[in-house]
Structures are given as C-alpha cells and as structure tokens.
Amino acid sequence: MQIVRDLAGYSLGRSDLVRRAMSKKKHDVMEEERKNFIYGLVDDKGNVIVPGCVRNGIDETVAGIIFNQMMDFASYAFNKAHAAAYAVIGYQTAYLMRYYPAEFTAAMLNSFIGNADKCFSYLRFAKSLGISVVSPDINASEFKYKVKDGNIVFGLGAIKGVGRNMVDALVETRNKGGRYKSIMDFIERNTASGLNKRAVEALIRSGAFDGLDGNRAQMLAVYEKIMDSFTQKSRRNIDGQVSLFGDLLEDDDTVQIEYPKLREFDHKDLLFMEKEMTGMYMSGHPLDEYEETLRTAVSHKVSDIQTENREILDDVRDDAAMFADEMMKKSGFKDGDRVILGGMIRDISRKITRNSAMMAFMNLEDLSGVIECIVFPKTYDKVVAYLKEDSIVLIRGRLSIKEEENPKIIVESLGDLVPEKNTKLYLRFRNMDDAKLMVRALRPVLTTFSGETPVIVVASDKREVMQLAKELWIDGDSPVIRMLMDKLGEENVKLVES
Known part of the structure; x- marks a missing residue:
C-alpha cells in the first residue's frame, strides 16, 4: 500500500482501510474511497486530511485509471504467501486423499468428533468413495475413529454419555483379557472401572453390543439387574470384609441372569436409537425404503443445491463462502428457482411473528444431505398437519440464495411422501x-x-x-x-x- 500512500497522501490508517476493503472484496467501500483517492478529503474546517492525487500533481484521468486497477484487483485479491500456503496444503491433502482415503477421512472425523452434522457429512462422503463404515463395536472400536482392513471403525467417543476415561478403561481391559463374550462378561470385567448405567445404556442403544448374544430389547431389559448383581458381588469380595455366612455363600456367588424372550425392536426404532445416541444413523437410514420413490418424485437432491464444498470449507469463512457462491452460480441455480425435494423433517422451530401469526423453521434431510426450510405464515396453516419431527415428506418450494448464506427452501406446499410398494x-x-x-x-x-x-x-x-x-x-x-x-x-x- 506504499504506492497508495505516495500517490494520494493517505495516512497509514487510511491506506490500511483501502487494503482491507480490497482483501474483503468490499466494492462499496472502495467506491466511497475513489473520491478521496482522486480529490482528497477535508474536514468541516477545511483542514486537509487526505491531499489526494490531484493535489499531488497527478492528472485526474490517470488517477482514475490507477484506482480502476485497484478496483479490478479487489474483485479477487489474494495474499501471495496465503496462496502459497494453501497450495502446499492442497497438494498434501490431494496426495492423502488419493493414496490414503480411509485414513484421511478418519482423521477428519476425529477432528470433528462430537459434531454430529460434520461427522455425518464425512461418513456420507466415505460411503460415496466405497469405504465401509463399521458401526460401533465393543470389540473393535476405540475412543476415536480408526481404520481397520480398509474400513473406518466408528469411534465410541462419538456416543453421547460415554466419556474418554471410561472408553480408555474398557479398551485396556479388552486388550489385556481378550474380546468381550457377552454383555454380562463386559459388565463383570469393567465394574471396578467405575462403569455407570447411563454409559451402558448408551452403548446398547447405539448398537455397540450387537455382535454379542442377545438383541437390544433383551439387553435393555436386564443390564441394570446385571450391574446391580456385580456391584453387590464386588462389595462382598472387598479384602478384609468377612461375612458370617461367607462359607455358605461361596458356592453360590456366581451371577446367573438369563435374557427374557423379547422380540427385537423394529428396524426403524433401532435406527432412531442410533440417531439419538450418536447423532447419526449407522445400520441404515429411515429413507432407505423410499430411495426409489425419491428418485422419481423429486426434481433435485439436497446435495445438488447444498454443495458439499460450502459445508466442508465453511471453516475458512471468507474464501469458502466466495468459492461456494461461485459453485452455486455455476450449478445453474438462482434465487427464486422452484424445486421439489423429499426427505425427513428435523429440528422444527416454531416462531410467532409481530403480527401474531405462526411460522416455522426446519431442516429437511434426504439421503444426500440437509437443507434449511422456512414456512412463512401464509403457508403455515395449510401444512401444519405435516410439521412433525421425523415425518417423511415431499416439499415444493422456492430457492432462497443470498451471498454468504447457505441456500434455503421457502416452502410453498408440503405432503406425505408415500413409498412405492411392491x-x-x-x-x-x-x-x-x-x-x-x-x-x-x-x-x-x-x-x-x-x-x-x-x-x-x-x-x-x-x-x-x-x-x-x-x-x-x-x-x-x-x-x-x-x-x-x-x-x-x-x-x-x-x-x-x-
């Protein structure tokens, strides 16, 4: 910016204002500075704050040409060192993605562990590459996501209610004593590690014990009784504690609990358990049976509109937003385009407007991604019967595309999505x-x-x-x-x- 200071007589602070406007592509601020750059700036008392090019003996036309060059640069300015660093990271990332796609994706999952939406995005990306994702497994999973035999193994740290210390303890026990044979074996070997009922229930509901004997319904029915029995046994076996009837009880100290004859939960219920515990559907998706219907009933998938580029690059705010906006323009979508989408309703939020009318915000999830939808008051009363969490619906609406915002759907109509039945x-x-x-x-x-x-x-x-x-x-x-x-x-x- 030294040239700008020399030509127009800008102060250091004023020239930095122009520099920031150029780097942020703020054309409106640049236009405001055009007059100051060419003709200068004076205060109310006539004191010269910025001399300007003309006062410095530079022809007005020449000054305009110089400023136009800066305006062109402001359309896409990028710091050279910044660009070089991005290039190096880009090459490294491309190399890892080409030769180690599973490991790279697992590392990304671990960087967002606990953020269900981000993890879901990367898991979906992994599946699109043909990489299998192994559901939570008490005999294979560790705290973080890992790669085994070319597959990504789900990290137990992504399960709600299961802490790092507990996972590390149960993994250490597994490494020392071998695989867990049953939920009873698991509870017995980990009782001394401070295992709690909330964590065991979360592991059951997430499907971490699905590889063992018994189904989730049976395990949920008996796990508390098993834990209470082993806790009592542990107390009786404390060194130095003597029971009057110790000799009589010694032979009967084995915990024996059988599973009740319970039918497993419906597949849909199992999926919702997984979603509740991990924020993701692991063993399937409620929309799987609607896949063929979605293919024929909708005009677009969510991923066609809500590009993965915006979602993944969103952390690099300025550059990612600009890049995603360019991608949206190239995709052919524009503000107001009508679309038909199908999927499952999530995260409904109802609001009362200043006119005391109801409206709603919600997310629509299909097999490719998630997009925000807005139901304005004039539509709300017509579709309120369908505004239920986890409802599977068909939406007709208009695209709302604005700079530096993710695309949204303005809902015009809403109805049930009925699957094609065989x-x-x-x-x-x-x-x-x-x-x-x-x-x-x-x-x-x-x-x-x-x-x-x-x-x-x-x-x-x-x-x-x-x-x-x-x-x-x-x-x-x-x-x-x-x-x-x-x-x-x-x-x-x-x-x-x-």
Whole structure:
C-alpha cells in the first residue's frame, strides 16, 4: 500500500482501510474511497486530511485509471504467501486423499468428533468413495475413529454419555483379557472401572453390543439387574470384609441372569436409537425404503443445491463462502428457482411473528444431505398437519440464495411422501359390514405390527374394495400375516406382489 500512500497522501490508517476493503472484496467501500483517492478529503474546517492525487500533481484521468486497477484487483485479491500456503496444503491433502482415503477421512472425523452434522457429512462422503463404515463395536472400536482392513471403525467417543476415561478403561481391559463374550462378561470385567448405567445404556442403544448374544430389547431389559448383581458381588469380595455366612455363600456367588424372550425392536426404532445416541444413523437410514420413490418424485437432491464444498470449507469463512457462491452460480441455480425435494423433517422451530401469526423453521434431510426450510405464515396453516419431527415428506418450494448464506427452501406446499410398494395385503370378507366389524376388532393387532405394507379389504358379495388408513398398514415381514391366516383362514389372506 506504499504506492497508495505516495500517490494520494493517505495516512497509514487510511491506506490500511483501502487494503482491507480490497482483501474483503468490499466494492462499496472502495467506491466511497475513489473520491478521496482522486480529490482528497477535508474536514468541516477545511483542514486537509487526505491531499489526494490531484493535489499531488497527478492528472485526474490517470488517477482514475490507477484506482480502476485497484478496483479490478479487489474483485479477487489474494495474499501471495496465503496462496502459497494453501497450495502446499492442497497438494498434501490431494496426495492423502488419493493414496490414503480411509485414513484421511478418519482423521477428519476425529477432528470433528462430537459434531454430529460434520461427522455425518464425512461418513456420507466415505460411503460415496466405497469405504465401509463399521458401526460401533465393543470389540473393535476405540475412543476415536480408526481404520481397520480398509474400513473406518466408528469411534465410541462419538456416543453421547460415554466419556474418554471410561472408553480408555474398557479398551485396556479388552486388550489385556481378550474380546468381550457377552454383555454380562463386559459388565463383570469393567465394574471396578467405575462403569455407570447411563454409559451402558448408551452403548446398547447405539448398537455397540450387537455382535454379542442377545438383541437390544433383551439387553435393555436386564443390564441394570446385571450391574446391580456385580456391584453387590464386588462389595462382598472387598479384602478384609468377612461375612458370617461367607462359607455358605461361596458356592453360590456366581451371577446367573438369563435374557427374557423379547422380540427385537423394529428396524426403524433401532435406527432412531442410533440417531439419538450418536447423532447419526449407522445400520441404515429411515429413507432407505423410499430411495426409489425419491428418485422419481423429486426434481433435485439436497446435495445438488447444498454443495458439499460450502459445508466442508465453511471453516475458512471468507474464501469458502466466495468459492461456494461461485459453485452455486455455476450449478445453474438462482434465487427464486422452484424445486421439489423429499426427505425427513428435523429440528422444527416454531416462531410467532409481530403480527401474531405462526411460522416455522426446519431442516429437511434426504439421503444426500440437509437443507434449511422456512414456512412463512401464509403457508403455515395449510401444512401444519405435516410439521412433525421425523415425518417423511415431499416439499415444493422456492430457492432462497443470498451471498454468504447457505441456500434455503421457502416452502410453498408440503405432503406425505408415500413409498412405492411392491406388496399389498388383501383380506377377504363376505360383505363390507363384516369387514368393518373385523377390522375394528383387529385394530390392536394391526397397530402393534405396523409397517409400510398397505392393507386392502375385499367384500365378496358386491366386489367392493377398501384400502385401510396408513396407521393400519402392517409390517409384511412380521408374524401378523400368520396370525391373520389363523384367524380369518388362509384362503382369505393374501400377500400379493404388485
């Protein structure tokens, strides 16, 4: 900026103001300084603060040309040392990504451990590269994410309620004594390490014990009893503590607890447990069964709009925002474009406007990413029935694209996203009156085994057909089919592939 000071007679502070405006691409500030640069600046008393080019004997036209060059530079100015450093990091990153993609991604996950949205982004990125991500595993995971056999193993430190000291202790116990054989073996070997019930429940719900005997429903039913039993046993075995009946109890001091005969939770419930504990879906995604429907029903995926470039580079604020804005322009999207998106509603926040009207903010998550959606008051009343956490919906709306902000969707309409079904269950009755009576009686059974298979009632006398409400659809893989056959007769219950 020495040239600027010499030409216009700027002070050090004033010239630094121009430098910062150039580096931040603030064209409005630059335009304000044009007059000062060429003609100078005086205060209210006529004292010269900045002489300007003209006072320094430089032709007005020449001064304008010089300032125009600075304006052009302000369109994209970048510090040379900064650029060189970025280039080195860029080459290093490219090398690691090319030859060690799993290790590089695991390192990025560890840098954001505890930030579920960032980790989800990188896990999705890993899967797009064909890198498998192993769910939490009590016999394989450590506190941080790691790479094993080319796969990324989930870090137990990303599970809510499980601290560093506890994970380090259970990993050390595993390394010394070998793999855990059951949840009972796990609790017995770690009771002395200060294991607490909250952490064990979190590990169960996250799926960390899925490789052991028993299902999550069974483990959740007995883990507290197991922990209490081993805590009592540990107290009895404290050195120096003598029991009057010690000799009699010695042979019966083994903890014996059996799993109750419980059916495992529905797959959807297991996924929500994982999401609750880790902030991510690990063994699947609630939208997996809607994948084909999403492909045909929507105009774009979230990732088409909310580019990964903006999300990952967001920490380098100025450069990332500018780069993402350029990417958005190149993608062909512009403010006001209409789009159709499908996915699951997350993080609903309702607000009351100054006019006492309701509006809502929410995130829409599909299989490719997450985008913010806004429901203004004029739309709110029309769609309020669908504004439920974890609802799977189809959204029609307009893009809102502004500088230095992530793209958003202005919601215009909202409705259920109904998956394409390959099977339907037909229940045949003599007439529709009999059908309605039986459906009323079967309602508790149907809701117990609820799912995504439509149930169609057929009346033989008039060949009438009626599809039951979605709340009475069933899980086609559950025992309910056999139960209905036993109740209504096999000839009256048909599961038909469409």
